[in-house]
Amino acid sequence: MKALVFHGSGQRSWQDVPDPGIEDAGDAVVRVDAVTICGTDLHIMKGDVPEVRPGTVLGHEAVGEVVETGADVRSVRPGDRVLVSCISACGRCRFCRENRFGQCLGGGGWILGHLIDGTQAEYVRVPFADLSVHPLPGSVSSEDAVLLADIFPTGHEVGVLSGRVGPGDTVAVVGAGPVGLATIATARLYTPGRVIAVDTAPSRLEAARAVGADVTVGADEDPEALVADLTGGLGADVVVEAVGVPETFELCTRMVRPGGRVANVGVHGKPVALHLESLWSKDLTITTGLVDTYSIPLLLEMMAAGRLPAVPSLVTHRFTPSQMEEAYDVFSRAADTGALKVVVGAPTHDVVSLPAQERAA
Structure with missing residues (x-):
């Protein structure tokens, strides 16, 4: 063969x-x-x-x-x-x-x-x-x-279920590649209030809208400020990291609200800083995982x-x-x-x- x-x-x-x-x-x-x-x-x-x-x-x-x-x-x-x-x-x-x-x-x-x-x-x-x-x-x-x-079970299990997406939640997905798009699509099954997609590529942001993102923003367009504006300064309930680089993980931890959840889906090949000096008091849940x-x-x-x-x-x-x-x-x-x-x-x-x-x- x-x-x-x-x-x-x-x-x-x-x-x-x-x-x-x-x-x-x-x-x-x-x-x-x-x-x-x-x-x-x-x-x-x-x-x-x-x-x-x-x-x-x-x-x-x-x-x-x-x-x-x-x-x-x-x-x-x-x-x-x-x-x-x-x-x-x-x-x-x-x-x-x-x-x-x-x-x-x-x-x-x-x-x-x-x-x-x-x-x-x-x-x-x-x-x-x-x-x-x-x-x-x-x-x-x-x-x-x-x-x-x-990609669909990965986005669903490691992103949506680990992040405990629920009705009314503001969900931010950083990275609109295949797994990020699958995360957006399956997040819609749990009736979030809004889903925000962040990426560098306009074509991927267009794809994110096609699969159910309510709001899209370029990575160079200050997504932190947008999330803050949309949530009254609180931050997103769930932020999903679907890229796998240190910068995007740190962005996710800055966009999540106190008591919120960061679900890491991206495959990281380099060490990532965990800024506990600013996160220790925020009562965050950070999850990682390989799809099951x-x-x-x-x-x-x-x-x-x-x-x-x-x-x-x-x-x-x-x-x-x-x-x-x-x-x-x-x-x-x-x-x-x-x-x-x-x-x-x-x-x-x-x-x-x-x-x-x-x-x-």
Whole structure:
């Protein structure tokens, strides 16, 4: 089969590799019909994730059809159309029993495209299939469903639920990339009073409005002052950090009200200052986390019911598998290409890239 293989920092290729097979009784082999690229894949390509060995097939998000299952798999069978979660869960360890699948001690967690071969391939072996793949309703398209493998549960769980977004809250989301946009979309499910999006790129602020932001502001337009004006000087009830750099985290801690919540979603590669000299008296809650994906079944139900209408607007580029290298190039140059999420699908899907002017229309 063909797969996107990591060969070390800055090196990758779409090449022939052996087909995967069942290695454990809990495995499933899935034929990949749609897959996407994550910002974490770009971190791997830069050499920022040293656990990923050269020769590893990248990717941890996919939709496809089950072609083979191990003897212990009970929840799916060959022929089922499924969503492959970015997180695998053994279901037996302490953390899995607490729905903290990202912290799995039994061989799961984030392993696809990280510690074992991933989803950017024609076929993928998925361990712990009973908890790690999800049957798809016929009404949900593959393109929509693949966004529920990572970015939507990440924004929902690590941003919205950890931040305890509730009715009437003022919510500020700093960073309107894919996960920030998913945070905005899922925050709307909890009837906040207003959602404010902050970003440097006008195109992403436009996307934020499309998925439900009430107010948008450029990072160079004094978002702190805007939040203060909108809240009578109090600050936002919930601020979500969805960038992953020190400056944006510190901005979040300045925009939150006393007694409020800061939910960090961004992946930080550098130390961040925690200014306890000014924060110690504010009674803040600061949360961090890796997605657990326990909310995928709920999000699938909401999508099937039409309660996540913002999903299609997040896919800006579409490619065939033979264009995987081009897809990486477009996604890695998002500032120039306007890419939010790219979807790589089977050739029979008749997928194409959308020019920026058509997306804007």
